[in-house]
Amino acid sequence: MPTADAPPKSRREEYADATRQALISAAAELFAAEGYQQVGIEAIARSARVTRGAFYHHFADKAELFDALIESLQASAASRVKTAAAAASKAKRISAGIREFLEVCSEPVYRQLVIETAPAVLGAARSREIEETHVYGLLIHSLTASHAGSEKARMNAYLAARMIGSMVCEAAQLLDGADDPAALKAEALKLVERMVGTLTAEKSRATPARKSPRRLP
Known part of the structure; x- marks a missing residue:
């Protein structure tokens, strides 16, 4: 649905968007079923x-479509991780997001295409x-947000976020x-949440609470 600031799309634009999405959806199904290397452009278009x-109007080649x-x-x-985190209490948001991310990673299509195939096709x-633009970026932001004044602390939090992911x-x-x-799955979540708990505890110690001003007698 167009926003108040954006003009409505023309029928041509809507058709182009629908065609692009149809190609992405078809590719997801075929790549998951047969493997990236085994599927050709002709099969995807069909x-x-x-x-x-x-196909070539939207993508230069199969690799660009895969991207x-x-x-x-x-x-x-x-989007799923953000929704899960938003539904949890403030103290549990990181854990709730991680739980949902594990659910996402456990789904066959995501596991095969994102975790296993993408590094080989797109490069590390x-x-x-892409990870840090989307789902990893949420975790990185959550762990680095309170370290704005410390480059070393931010770097450690970034590394921790990558390791947790x-x-x-x-x-x-x-x-x-x-x-x-x-x-x-339950044991994996315990281990990951223990690591997150250690990190958030370290953040609390690194940022001591401000003392109330001393009152005069």
Whole structure:
């Protein structure tokens, strides 16, 4: 729906958006089912019910389409994490977001395409950039927000956020094929939340409460 400041889209623009989204959705389904390397542009266009020319109108090649797909999956993940965190009490927001992120990472399409395939296709640097624009960025912001005056503390919080995100992704991969996924998930959450608890405790110690002004007798 257009905002008050933006003019409504023309039918041509709406059709172009719908075509682009159809290509992304078709690619997600095909890449998850058959693997990125096994799927060609012709198959994606056919599945999206568009022409090959329409594909090239929106994307230069398959890699550019995959990049857009990963952006879409990460944006959706970030939205879910933000919603889960917002529904929790202030003290539990980071934990609630991490729990939801583990749920996202456990879903087959996200796990296969974002965690496993994206680094190989897009490269580690681009994958990291997309992560930090979306779902990892939320965690990084949560842990670094109170360290505005300390470069070292901010860097440590950034590193911790990356490590926590990696722990969640690794736990999700281990869940696939585990004898008792529910027990493993619970244990993984305990470990991650313990690490977050340590970090937030350190933040509290690093920022002592202000003393009330001394009253004169």
